[in-house]
Amino acid sequence: xxxxxxxxxxxxxxxxxxxxxxxxxxxxxxxxxxxxxxxxxxxxxxxxxxxxxxxxxxxxxxxxxxxxxxxxxxxxxxxxxxxxxxxxxxxxxxxxxxxxxxxxxxxxxxxxxxxxxxxxxxxxxxxxxxxxxxxxxxxxxxxxxxxxxxxxxxxxxxxxxxxxxxxxxxxxxxxxxxxxxxxxxxxxxxxxxxxxxxxxxxxxxxxxxxxxxxxxxxxxxxxxxxxxxxxxxxxxxxxxxxxxxxxxxxxxxxxxxxxxxxxxxxxxxxxxxxxxxxxxxxxxxxxxxxxxxxxxx
Amino acid sequence: xxxxxxxxxxxxxxxxxxxxxxxxxxxxxxxxxxxxxxxxxxxxxxxxxxxxxxxxxxxxxxxxxxxxxxxxxxxxxxxxxxxxxxxxxxxxxxxxxxxxxxxxxxxxxxxxxxxxxxxxxxxxxxxxxxxxxxxxxxxxxxxxxxxxxxxxxxxxxxxxxxxxxxxxxxxxxxxxxxxxxxxxxxxxxxxxxxxxxxxxxxxxxxxxxxxxxxxxxxxxxxxxxxxxxxxxxxxxxxxxxxxxxxxxxxxxxxxxxxxxxxxxxxxxxxxxxxxxxxxxxxxxxxxxxxxxxxxxxxxxxxxxxxxxxxxxxxxxxxxxxxxxxxxxxxxxxxxxxxxxxxxxxxxxxxxxxxxxx
Numbered sequence: 240x241x242x243x244x245x246x247x248x249x250x251x252x253x254x255x256x257x258x259x260x261x262x263x264x265x266x267x268x269x270x271x272x273x274x275x276x277x278x279x280x281x282x283x284x285x286x287x288x289x290x291x292x293x294x295x296x297x298x299x300x301x302x303x304x305x306x307x308x309x310x311x312x313x314x315x316x317x318x319x320x321x322x323x324x325x326x327x328x329x330x331x332x333x334x335x336x337x338x339x340x341x342x343x344x345x346x347x348x349x350x351x352x353x354x355x356x357x358x359x360x361x362x363x364x365x366x367x368x369x370x371x372x373x374x375x376x377x378x379x380x381x382x383x384x385x386x387x388x389x390x391x392x393x394x395x396x397x398x399x400x401x402x403x404x405x406x407x408x409x410x411x412x413x414x415x416x417x418x419x420x421x422x423x424x425x426x427x428x429x430x431x432x433x434x435x436x437x438x439x440x441x442x443x444x445x446x447x448x449x450x451x452x453x454x455x456x457x458x459x460x461x462x463x464x465x466x467x468x469x470x471x472x473x474x475x476x477x478x479x480x481x482x483x484x485x486x487x488x489x490x491x492x493x494x495x496x497x498x499x500x501x502x503x504x505x506x507x508x509x510x511x512x513x514x515x516x517x518x519x520x521x522x523x524x525x526x527x528x529x530x531x532x533x534x535x536x
Numbered sequence: 537x538x539x540x541x542x543x544x545x546x547x548x549x550x551x552x553x554x555x556x557x558x559x560x561x562x563x564x565x566x567x568x569x570x571x572x573x574x575x576x577x578x579x580x581x582x583x584x585x586x587x588x589x590x591x592x593x594x595x596x597x598x599x600x601x602x603x604x605x606x607x608x609x610x611x612x613x614x615x616x617x618x619x620x621x622x623x624x625x626x627x628x629x630x631x632x633x634x635x636x637x638x639x640x641x642x643x644x645x646x647x648x649x650x651x652x653x654x655x656x657x658x659x660x661x662x663x664x665x666x667x668x669x670x671x672x673x674x675x676x677x678x679x680x681x682x683x684x685x686x687x688x689x690x691x692x693x694x695x696x697x698x699x700x701x702x703x704x705x706x707x708x709x710x711x712x713x714x715x716x717x718x719x720x721x722x723x724x725x726x727x728x729x730x731x732x733x734x735x736x737x738x739x740x741x742x743x744x745x746x747x748x749x750x751x752x753x754x755x756x757x758x759x760x761x762x763x764x765x766x767x768x769x770x771x772x773x774x775x776x777x778x779x780x781x782x783x784x785x786x787x788x789x790x791x792x793x794x795x796x797x798x799x800x801x802x803x804x805x806x807x808x809x810x811x812x813x814x815x816x817x818x819x820x821x822x823x824x825x826x827x828x829x830x831x832x833x834x835x836x837x838x839x840x841x842x843x844x845x846x847x848x849x850x851x852x853x854x855x856x857x858x859x860x861x862x863x864x865x866x867x868x869x870x871x872x873x874x875x876x877x878x879x880x881x882x883x884x885x886x887x888x889x890x891x892x893x
Contacts, residue, residue, distance in 0.1 A: 425621035428588050433635035433682070434609035447625045 269513075273297070273506035280503040296507035304487040304508055305479070313465060313484040314515065316401040320464035321457050323402060328411030328456065329449065333441050335412075336419040337427060347416070354409040358470055365404045366473055369394045396477045404474075405464060411456050418452045419445070454526035462516040484512045538597075539564040539722035540585065540690060545594035547580050555580055556746040557594065562739075565720045567713075571733040572743035573769070579694055581743070582726045586615050586692050599689050609638075614683035615692040618699060620675045622667040622682075628654065629663040632681040653681045673704045680715065691716075693725040697732060709735060730770050734758070742766050760881075764888040767815045767881065773845065773856045775815045779885065782810050789814065789880075793851025795830050799877050808882055808891060815881035818845065818858035824874040832857075832873050834865050846871070 267287070272280050274293035279286060301307070335347050358365065368375060373389040380387050394400030422445070430440040446453075468485045475481040491501075491508040520527075538561040547555040555577040562568045570578045583589040585596055587608035595602050603611045614635075622631050630637075633650040641649075654660050657677045667675055676696060683691055693712070697705045713736055716723055727733055733740050734754045742749040742757060742765075750762040761767035761775065768774035780797075781790045789797040789812075797814075832848040832855060846857040846865060850873075857873060865871065882891040 423619060423621065425617045425619050426623065428586075429615070429617060429621035429623075429682075430634075431588065431608045432586065432613070432615045433686075434638040435634070439638065444623055444625075 269506045269509050272502050273504075273510050275503050277499075277501060277503055280506075281500065292503065293507070296503050297511065300491060300504045300508045301511065303504070304491050304511075305482070306484065306487060306508070306511055308480065309482050309484045309487040310511070310515070312398075312401075312481055316398055316471075316483065317461050317464040317515075319398065319402040320405045321461045323406035324408045324411050324460045325453055325456055327406055328408050328415045329446070329453070330441065331412045332415035332419055333437075333445065336416055337437070337440075350409050350412050352409075353407070354413075358404060362469065362473070365470075369400050369404060369474055395474055396481050400474045401471055401481075401483070404470065405467065408460065411460065414452065414456055415449070418449055422448065451526040451529040454523045455529075458520055458523040458527050461519050465516045488512045538562060539566070539599060540568075540724065541595075541597040542581075542585075543595045543597070545581070545584065545596060546592045547577070547584060547589065548592045553592075554746050555584075555592075558743075558748055560741055560748060560751055562722055562724065564722055567716050567723045567725065567736060567738045568741060569725045569727060569733040569737035569739075570741045570743060571727060571730060571769075573728055576743045577746040578726045578728075578743050582615075582692055582694055582724055585611075585690070585724060586613050587611050588615075612689035613692050614686045614688035614690075615694065616676075616679045616683050616696045618695045620667070620679040620699075622675060622678055624667055627664050627666060628659060628670070628678050628681075631667065631678055632659075632685055634682065635686050649685055653685045657681050657684075672700050673708060676700065676708055677711075680712075684715075684719070688721065691721050691723040691725075693723065693727075695727055696725075697727070698729070705732075712736065731772070734770070742769065744769075760890070761815070762890045764813055764815065764883045767883070771817065773818050773858075775817055775881070776821075776855045777883070778814045778816075778850065778853050778855065780812055780814045782808055782812065791830065791850055792853060795850065797830060797875050797877070797880075799880075809884070811885050812891065813883040813885045813888070815883060816875055816879055818856045819843075820876060820879035821855075821857045821859075822874045822876075823857070823859055823861075824872040826872055829872045829874040832871055834867060834869050834871055836867050837865055848873075 268285075271287055271289050272285065273296055275286065275290040276292045276295075279290055331350065335343055370393050371377075372392045372394060377389045380389070394403065426444065427440060430444055435443065466485060467483070468489070471483045471486055475483070475486070478486065488508050491505045541561040542558050545555060545558045546553060558577075558581060560568075570581060572578045580589060584591050585598070587603065587606060587610075591604050596604055598611055598613065623634065626634065629647075629650050632653055633646045636646045636649065650663070651660070654663055657680060659674065659677055659681060662670060662674060662678075667678065670678065679696070696712075697708055700708060709732060712725075725732075725736060734757075737754055739751060739753055740757050741751050744765050750757055750766045752760070752762075757766060757770055761770060764775075764777050768777060779792050782788070783790045783796060789799055791797065830850055832850045834846050834848045836847050838845040838847070843858050843860045846859060848855050848857060848871065855873070857871075883889065884891055
């Protein structure tokens with residue numbers, strides 16, 4: 240389609256620039272505030288030009304917030320959540336799309352409905368299970384009249400506890416299902432004729448083909464896992480060893496009366512915490528768009 | 537020993553039966569083409585042989601072994617798909633060698649064999665390319681290479697040429713034929729294109745609505761069609777079919793508009809039923825002088841270069857005549873057509889089956 244609308248073009252450019260500005264200003268303010276000392280940052284209005292105390296603030300808050308440990312914890316749990324989500328989503332969708340069994344659509348819709356049940360909605364039962372993994376089984380046994388007492392097994396203060404409740408993903412399963420549906424049926428049959436079993440087909444053919452899809456999902460899910468706040472707060476009580484970056488960040492923000500608002504260090508901490516997801520997004524951004532528009536052949 | 541044998545093979549999806557009991561055998565090294573219109577069950581039949589569809593009833597034997605319950609990879613078949621179905625992320629070499637990789641053949645053996653197969657198909661210089669960088673014909677050849685490398689008992693082709701343009705289709709047809717001559721592997725080839733079937737096949741299996749109409753050599757199928765369906769499906773144009781009654785003494789054929797054809801000299805003329813469908817090939821009909829033969833009204837002519845096709849009507853029955861020496865005939869003109877008795881075919885008007893003679 241050829242269009243000649245110079246005025247409309249100019250307007251769209253302006254809208255884009257305005258949006259860019261709106262999006263970037265908060266980041267700039269974080270950066271600017273993180274680079275001033277305590278006195279400057281509390282001046283009204285706060286200077287929007289960066290000062291010279293960035294490194295000083297960063298190193299102070301790094302130690303104060305124990306960010307070495309916290310970032311490692313966040314990184315480990317986010318990577319595990321991401322890998323788990325991609326794996327689970329891809330193999331679940333694989334089952335739904337490439338196999339014919341009776342409950343197929345039922346399973347799909349059951350998964351799809353959980354889109355409406357994010358962790359925050361089911362947080363109490365999830366916590367109960369995390370505190371004692373075998374408790375649902377125990378209750379079922381009791382209900383059936385068995386007198387067996389199962390050992391207690393809790394996931395509090397472990398990476399498993401941080402990760403497992405977040406691993407299932409309806410969004411990812413749906414995304415993968417849509418991608419698999421674009422794959423010609425012949426391809427699966429050709430692999431069958433070549434002697435490849437289902438898992439080999441999944442691993443050697445579907446996975447390489449879904450690379451951009453995978454990147455998109457991974458980027459979104461990494462940011463999602465990194466930003467988790469409520470769940471880590473519940474499941475981690477040993478905050479010295481297992482606190483995540485977002486939990487530590489909260490402690491840098493002044494709370495209660497009487498304490499002075501140390502915005503410069505709080506913003507420095509924010510800067511530290513937002514760097515990893517930003518890096519992931521930037522590295523994968525080329526693949527993200529391609530992966531979300533799954534029309535490529 | 538026959539390489540493939542199907543015994544009363546049926547396929548049903550729920551209550552809907554699409555293949556109604558197919559019987560036939562292919563000898564070792566034979567090139568068998570399964571021909572039929574879309575939806576006649578020919579692809580389903582092929583996929584049952586391949587093991588991609590389950591068999592509802594009956595037995596399929598490959599190399600003397602009933603394979604109904606075997607996985608595709610255990611059947612010794614290799615298949616070429618209509619859309620090639622190449623693995624888009626793998627190079628040509630990996631595509632061709634994938635079955636060997638799955639089978640655990642060591643890399644060095646694999647590479648030599650891939651190379652040999654690729655050379656024989658003229659793909660030697662494309663081994664490192666991805667399928668997306670190849671032309672249609674090259675992709676087709678990669679798909680064939682992928683089938684060849686397994687040295688299968690049986691080749692299965694599922695309409696492999698229908699995605700190619702007309703010129704390439706002819707070229708690939710020749711290549712498939714040459715390949716078959718070289719390897720001598722038993723081949724089942726499914727197509728809806730009767731020209732492909734005629735040129736490639738040792739034997740043609742004509743299918744219609746889930747049953748076999750006729751099995752025979754191309755010449756057989758063309759010259760002695762066993763039903764009106766086969767008669768009108770094979771040949772371009774298909775055979776003309778005219779409803780008729782037998783006149784006095786069984787030597788006169790009455791067409792539906794009352795015109796007659798003299799059957800004198802036709803061998804089986806005497807034991808025909810009263811009502812028949814008469815078939816005649818367009819090229820068996822010749823133009824006659826005024827006053828002889830059958831009158832027909834011409835609607836239009838098609839110029840084919842080597843000959844002309846006259847689209848005409850006898851009474852209300854359309855008839856096509858192929859003529860090398862017809863001049864320009866105006867639409868609406870009347871012509872006289874000579875229908876030689878010895879090139880007439882007779883069919884039962886109810887069953888459509890050939891009446892033997």
